[in-house]
Structures are given as C-alpha cells and as structure tokens.
Amino acid sequence: MKTLVIVSHPDISGSSSQKYLKDSFPQSEALTYHHLETIYPDGKIDTKQEQRLLKEHDRIILQFPFYWYSSPAMLKQWLDDVLAEGFAYGPRGTALKGKELGLVLIIGAAEKEYQVGGREGFTISALTTPYQAMAKKLQMTFLKPFLIYQFQYMNEQEKMRLLIGYQQYLAIHDFDSLRAKERWYLEQLSQLNETYLPENSGFILEQIEEFIIDTRMELDEIQMYLDGTS
C-alpha cells in the first residue's frame, strides 16, 4: 500500500505541530510527503502532475490546520483544479475509485468543545461532511479522521504517542485493528534490532517481541473458544 500525504499550511515552519510531523516523517518508499505551498509557491498547480501522483498511491491523506472548519485556500484550489470531471468523477472519471481518503486535522480548540453545548457546538463528524460527500462522489473509502487537538499543550510523552498513531494511520492497512497494530509494532522492533543498541537492550526487546506473540496466541485461543460455543 502506498500513501500520499497532501499537506497544506501557509507557514509550515511557524507551526510547531506541522513541523513535528514533518521532521519525524518516516523515510519509506511507501510514503510520500507533499507540501503544496512549498511545491507551488506561486499558487499555480500542475494539474497533470498531481493527477499522476494520485494514481500512483492507494491511500490519499489530506493534512491541514482546521481553519474555519475547512482547509486553507491552497488545498481548496488543489481540490477544484485536480479533482476534475473526467478524471475524478463523472461517467469517465474513475481514477480514484476504490482508493482511500483520510484526513489529518490540526485543531486549536479542545476536543470537548466539538459537541452540542460546547463552544464550537458541532461535531467533527458533522463539520467534515463536505469531505465525506467528496469521497462518495469519487467512489473512495472515507477513513476515520486522525484528529490532533491542542498540540501546543502536549507533553513529550503525548507527542510520542501522537507520532505512533500518526505513523500507523499512514502505513497500516486496517489501522484500527489490534492485530494490525501488533504486526506494526513487531516490524518496528525487528528494525530496531538491526541498529546499534546499548547492552541488554537487544535482549529486552526480544522479550517484548515474544510477549506480544504470546499475547496474540492467547487472544486467538479465546476467540476460537468463543466461536466454538456461540
């Protein structure tokens, strides 16, 4: 699976959250980081090139600050130019059919404000309706959005946890399943083993790996038992 992350932010170096995600973006042939304002500083989009890029990827992620409950103007221009009739929709426009559409939203307000009675008053599910309708028209699968609330108040541990969730959102096919996450952690562990590690750390990591595998076997046995009795 190849993932394209289309980032829109008018001043990425001035945004601590965008900078954090960019600086820790995994080096992988399966992941493409694509910041529109850097690539098109004059705002003129190469539609054909963008359409080629879309075709080469399976999961398309739109990553942006949630300005006025929508994207910055640059990404809106991109949607209007690139997702054209005949390419993305309409009788002969099926280039994105069957692909996945995800959102990574950087949100300034607190999660609790996005509900009735909250200061924002509407849910993220309601506010992202235009993107859901777009996915429907493009015949894409709309993924559960990845929401980053109030990055500025996160401590180091919360930021690390965010980063893991973000990388899983980009890379894992079924990113919400426990089994898929296990596999991803095991992959990360095996990659770690290849690099230099302080004394004993290698052994500890092997133990963790075994522990994850054992837990999975136990979960599978419980599942088999439940399936047999149901």
Next chain:
Amino acid sequence: MKTLVIVSHPDISGSSSQKYLKDSFPQSEALTYHHLETIYPDGKIDTKQEQRLLKEHDRIILQFPFYWYSSPAMLKQWLDDVLAEGFAYGPRGTALKGKELGLVLIIGAAEKEYQVGGREGFTISALTTPYQAMAKKLQMTFLKPFLIYQFQYMNEQEKMRLLIGYQQYLAIHDFDSLRAKERWYLEQLSQLNETYLPENSGFILEQIEEFIIDTRMELDEIQMYLDGTS
C-alpha cells in the same frame, strides 16, 4: 438595513448564473455588490478595508458556486484573512456580533440529489455545517440559505421568479414572511408608477395595489378572530 454581497467566482463572465445576478443587481445605497476576484486580481486581500466594509453592513451574504461542497479558494482565503481573532471572534472580537450571515449557493446538480439515496447523498443543511459553526463563533444569526439549483435548465419565467426571490433575500428583513413580502411588492409597485407606463397599465397596477392591501386586511381580520377564540 444594509446588505453586503460578497461574491466569489474565478470566472464570472463565464458563468451564466453569476452574470444574470450581477447584471440585474438592484441599484440601491442599501446593497453592495463585492466580487472578490475582480477587486483582488492578484489574490492579495486588503484586510483592513474588508473589515471596514463588514462593519458598515448588517446582513453579510456569501455568494458562490458550490465547488466540492464549499466555496472557491479565493473566498476561503478571505475568510481566513479577514475574520481574524480580535476582530471577528475571541474575547475582544465582536465586530460581527448580532449581524446576519446568509449564503447564496449556485449548485450544478438537482435538488433531489441532496438527500440520502440521492447521488450527492447529503443535505445542504449538513454540507453547510462549517458555515453554521462559523456564524455561531462570530455570534451572527445564520439565515436560511438561498439555493439556486441548475440555473442552466431554467426558463425565462423561472429566472424571473429566482430574481425576485434573490432581491427579497438581500433586502427584506424578515424575507420569509408573507407580510414582509407584501410590503416589498407594494414598494416595487409604487416605484413602477413613477416611471412611464403604457396606457391603462397605471390603473391596473393601482388595482393590484388595492387588491394586495384588501387581502392583507382580510387576513388580519381572520387572525384577530382566531386570536379571540383561541
């Protein structure tokens, strides 16, 4: 009441609907037509000037083609630049408080597609949630949107009816009430009388005027009767 119509369209002369609304826009000190792409061809918005304009008006209308269930990029840039914290929201940002926010949407698909099971699959009420949330944050009253579906298929009579509804949406305080519409029609009639009219037309118009007034009196009597017996 002063109304500001903020229009966004990248190519207004190529849009028959926008051209129709522009060419027939009423000459009135109470109505301001403001096409962003004409005023700012280089895309650079004079934020202070726009904020002054907003302050001078009571009803703010955003008029645009409903591209990907949202506005063109130019209007999005305008929202992000002009509706700034400290001016439009936040502890000291109350410049728009108590004013009205309306939408005039030019929509290519048919009305029946905007429902579950329809080709678009979502209602206009759901798709415009971001604008409703914005009105809430700005402490503005959100007006029922004025929706223009499939202008290209309208005949002359439908276009005339559209124009009357549009002008009422811009000018009438309580644009959905029968009483307010009556008053507006009477005003239009009295303005007509001042200009040259073919023989007998003046008399016919006077008759129509009297008829509207008589109907209103009868309605009021019925209302009084109902109020007395309830």
